Amino acid sequence: MAAAGDACFEVLDALGLCRLTRRAGDLDGAVPLRVAKACVPLLEGNAFGLQITLARPIEVERRLGSLRAEPAGEHREALLRAHRAALPRLVSQGFLAPEGAWHRALRGGLAWTCRRGLGPPRLRLWTGLLVRPDPGVWLRVAGAANRRNVLIDVSEAYVADDGAFVPLVVELRVRDEAPRVLRLEGEIGCVAPVRPDVRIEACALEDAPEVGRAHAAFYDARYFAAKQGEVTRKYRRLVGSKARAGEGSAGAGNAGPARARLVVAGPGAPEIAEVTEVTTAAGPDPVPWRGRPRRLESIVVRNAVPFRATFDGHTLAVAPQAPRLAEGAAAVERTFARVFGEDFNADNRGALWYLTKYFTPHPPGEPHFFVKPWAFTTTPPGWSSLLDGIHGDGYDVMRGVVETDVFFATPAVFHVRRIGAPIEVPEGAPLLRILPIPRALLRAGFREARFLDG
Structure with a gap:
């Protein structure tokens, strides 16, 4: 992963599952020529933030009213082993509190189902990253935009500057028109620094x-x-x-x-x-x-x-x-x-x-x-x-x-x-x-x- 501009938060990669990437404003030449010439707000919107990009594909499956996610392809076993090895390492080195809420959640796997009231199930997917904003900076986590997987919606969330590393989790809802097994690749969300106050x-x-x-x-x-x-x-x-x-x-x-x-x-x-x-x-x-x-x-x-x-x-x-x-x-x-x-x-x-x-x-x-x-x-x-x-x-x-x-x-x-x-x-x-x-x-x-x- 490469940083650009003045740094205002830290990132620890514990798994190699995701990386933070920057987009070109023209989406690598995908926008119409007229837009590339004139529409600066859209170009800057394309380039906004850092994209949460899967280095390995993930398969999400609907099952009995819940959502299940696992690595797909030949790297599946290696990634699951990396997950099992990362948790004790994170705890022993003080990145996670032992038996704390984060430790308990991540111990169950890369992803788990949550609900908001009577709403549809949502999947919380750990990116394998932990983030720590600098004092006076919060991190906004949201969906990818202007070029995105339209079969998922990502919930907006904010990571506060409380001085500790926080696992970077993307909470997503799978839309009704998606297949029972949905393959996720590439950009699944966006994290961007914002200033409170x-x-x-x-x-x-x-x-x-x-x-x-x-x-x-x-x-x-x-x-x-x-x-x-x-x-x-x-x-x-x-x-x-x-x-x-x-x-x-x-x-x-x-x-x-x-x-x-x-x-x-x-x-x-x-x-x-x-x-x-x-x-x-x-x-x-x-x-x-x-x-x-x-x-x-x-x-x-x-x-x-x-x-x-x-x-x-x-x-x-x-x-x-x-x-x-x-x-x-x-x-x-x-x-x-x-x-x-x-x-x-x-x-x-x-x-x-x-x-x-x-x-x-x-x-x-x-x-x-x-x-x-x-x-x-x-x-x-x-x-x-x-x-x-x-x-x-x-x-x-x-x-x-x-x-x-x-x-x-x-x-x-x-x-x-x-x-x-x-x-x-x-x-x-x-x-x-x-x-x-x-x-x-x-x-x-x-x-x-x-x-x-x-």
Whole structure:
């Protein structure tokens, strides 16, 4: 495994089952040329974090209401022997507490079934890695995105900086359409450093008029005139020309709370959510955080207009509930008129259309379209926002990274996976989780830890 950038956490590999890898933003040439030229947020979303990548395939089997996982292929016995040998070594060298919750869980094998209430069974798969974040840094564990195994969903979790090594476990749910025996290979999840002490304040556009003016200045008449014939690259120029204030080393995690803002410009305001439980060396089950007072908040964007979308391989047709869209669009226009005056709306029609149309299609042949929330996100200098999509039946919402210290729109980019039959997205369905992150951490890597007798 190789680290990149400033290191902000340690990784001990006890098994050789998984490694942490970095992606190229263009997914090794797999993204469309137009995207590679212009869509910086998507490219950075592709490259976000470190991918949890299986070095050996795993087979997951449904069996009597539970899930069972074992190594597949010729390396099966060698990996099982390595697992049996690693546990006493981890305990004797102080990486695991003897007879503690982690020791007991891992003693049962590489994976075990858990449940949340009456929900479907979930599989907790130990990657063979242990991680220890530096002080002032937490690790976010989530699914791979923008290129992933769509037959599994990975639960979001956070590893806190409690000073101890914690086994890196991926908790996944196997989707109903998956075969009884599912083979897992390659990227199964993503781990990324984040900084706690993030607080988000909600306010109305009236209280942050500079955000509305910046939106109108970006989406001016020249932007739309240029966009008619070619990719504008305006966002790339915007973020490339500004000074990188406040972007110190990744290890500078002990500063005070970061303040971000959710600026609401229409109905269906996003929610502010707080991480209340974290994973620690105490055991696999998340526990309330007992460290010094901290808050790690994020924004959850929900769909404001019920709609259907159908992709036939060439054309993607979006059919919204027209009265609901008209009501929301009128409310957005009233908000801007109230803050800036009626002439502002007439003079900045394109910038208003960006919001009031709510949906923006991609070119023919692409199974993608944008949903534009009626709100903005702002962060301190040197901070970006992770836009992590929340997937639904027949579609993904893609992962992106937006430099929200200078650009404040946070669209949800849909990838329709179903051909012919429509996807349906009701009002209130979650679309995005927006999490402010220092850009220094976007480039951060890790240090390799070793067994004491290594």
